[in-house]
Amino acid sequence: MRRSRKRRSGGRRRRIKRSYATLRSGGVESFQGPADSLLQAVRAREGAAAAQKAAQEEEKDRIFQKISKDILRRQAEEEEMLELQIELANQEAEERRVLVLTVSPALLG
Secondary structure: OOOOOOOOHHHHHHHHHHHHHHHHOOOHHHHHHHHHHHHHHHHHHHHHHHHHHHHHHHHHHHHHHHHHHHHHHHHHHHHHHHHHHHHHHHHHHHHHHHHHHHHHHHHHO
């Protein structure tokens, strides 16, 4: 057994026709106020997010530059220490040579 269904599309059609008539008659302005405020809110939120992202990127760049400077400073210090060690080793070797040369003739003679 089938029950007959009543069609309810009549009320829906009238609402659609009224909405369409409102839009055609220039009633769009009544919808623009809320849409504009929503659009402004979205733009403000996106602007704030973009500003926050830019600030984070600047902070990352600042940290990266600081780390880079520290690494370069440390490398320069290591190079200087290596040069000093080489210079000290050369001086010690020269002192040994001088000592050997001054002592050897005395022993030979």
